[in-house]
Amino acid sequence: MKIIVVSDRGDRTHSFHLNKLTRYGAAALLLSLIVAVSFFSYKLYSLNSQDGFQQQANQTWSVRLDRQRGDIADIQQQAERDLSALTLQIADIQSRLVRIDALGQRVAEAAKLAKGEFDFSRKPAVGGPSSADGDATLNYQPPAFMDLINQLNAELNDRERQLKIINDIMVNREQSSESFLSGRPIKKGWLSSPFGRRTDPFNGRIAMHNGVDFAGEEGSKVIAVAAGVVTFEGRMSGYGNMVELTHSNGYKTRYAHNATHLVKVGDVVKKGDPITLMGSTGRSTGPHVHFEVLRNDVKVDPSRYIYRASR
Known part of the structure; x- marks a missing residue:
């Protein structure tokens, strides 16, 4: 096979003779070049596609994160409102407990009950065995306001129990007094x-x-x-x-x-x-x-x- 190369001005020529082996090598080189170009073109396309997908994914996650931030802000505001309402309720319970204590003390005195038998000024005594070692509940520390609520609940239960006993005593006394024969059958005479x-x-x-x-x-x-x-x-x-x-x-x-x-x-x-x-x-x-x-x-x-x- 003979190849003739002409210069740009056309005044010179060169000729090459390609044997069979040379022709095969050129073909292989050309094929390799085509494969290389195709590979790099694919990689470039893949990179561009991945960048587009990544950008779209980033936008999607950004929208989701913004939405979650808004949800968290709403939950935080609601929690603050609930905590404020709970604080007011605790204050109301405390004031009611003070009034119950004062009332219970006056009733106990009016009923002439034994001194110290009903004491509305002290906190109720509590106790009990502790949890077993290694109990998971030992690792949990409730919020401070939960301790206050539990304390108020215990005090209210104690006051309720004492008032019920006093009420039973008063009712029994009243019934006994009502059925006790005494006095005159007239108002005037x-x-x-x-x-x-x-x-x-x-x-x-x-x-x-x-x-x-x-x-x-x-x-x-x-x-x-x-x-x-x-x-x-x-x-x-x-x-x-x-x-x-x-x-x-x-x-x-x-x-x-x-x-x-x-x-x-x-x-x-x-x-x-x-x-x-x-x-x-x-x-x-x-x-x-x-x-x-x-x-x-x-x-x-x-x-x-x-x-x-x-x-």
């Missing part, structure tokens, strides 16, 4: 006839008077001397209009010669409640109330109950 043997005002004979009489103005109020249930209301021979109350511990009281009844059978009355209006019905010489006390259905002298001190 005077004792006109005692319990025992006396001259009967109608026939002049000596007879047993099984109650006491309190005279007063017609229509004045007759009251219950203890809490009870109305078990009779109506007319009874010799008693005229009569109301009978049944009390605890086997006691009954009777109120006779009434003008008008203010209660009916089944009514529950408290100590001091008006139950009748004074009259002069039945065997009576004038407005008064005949008052009887029965213990286990046996009539006893009411005087021992009229003059004893109330609980």
Whole structure:
């Protein structure tokens, strides 16, 4: 194979003779050059493509990070608002606890409870076994405000327990006082006839008077001397209009010669409640109330109950 090379001006020529081996080498060189150019072109394209992908990825992550920063800022603001609200609630609980302490102390003093039995000025005693060594909870330290909340909760529970006990004591005392027979069955009036043997005002004979009489103005109020249930209301021979109350511990009281009844059978009355209006019905010489006390259905002298001190 002969190759002729002509100069730029065309006045010179050179010729080369290529044998078979030389032709193969040139072809291989040309092929290598083409492969090299193709490889570098691919690498350049790949680098450009990766730069574009990386830039797009960076933009995407930048948007996400900006959004997360905004979310974190919102969460932080909400947490600050919640903490402020919690602080106000803690302050309110503390002020209420102070008022409860003062109230509990006054109630304990008013109830005349043993000194030191109920102390609203000290913190509740607490304790208990510690967690086992190596417990994961030992590594956790709660926030300071959680300690305060737990302390307030313990104090409130302690105050609630003490107030409940005091309330139970007061209720029992009130019930005991309500059911305790004592005092006169009238608000205004005077004792006109005692319990025992006396001259009967109608026939002049000596007879047993099984109650006491309190005279007063017609229509004045007759009251219950203890809490009870109305078990009779109506007319009874010799008693005229009569109301009978049944009390605890086997006691009954009777109120006779009434003008008008203010209660009916089944009514529950408290100590001091008006139950009748004074009259002069039945065997009576004038407005008064005949008052009887029965213990286990046996009539006893009411005087021992009229003059004893109330609980």
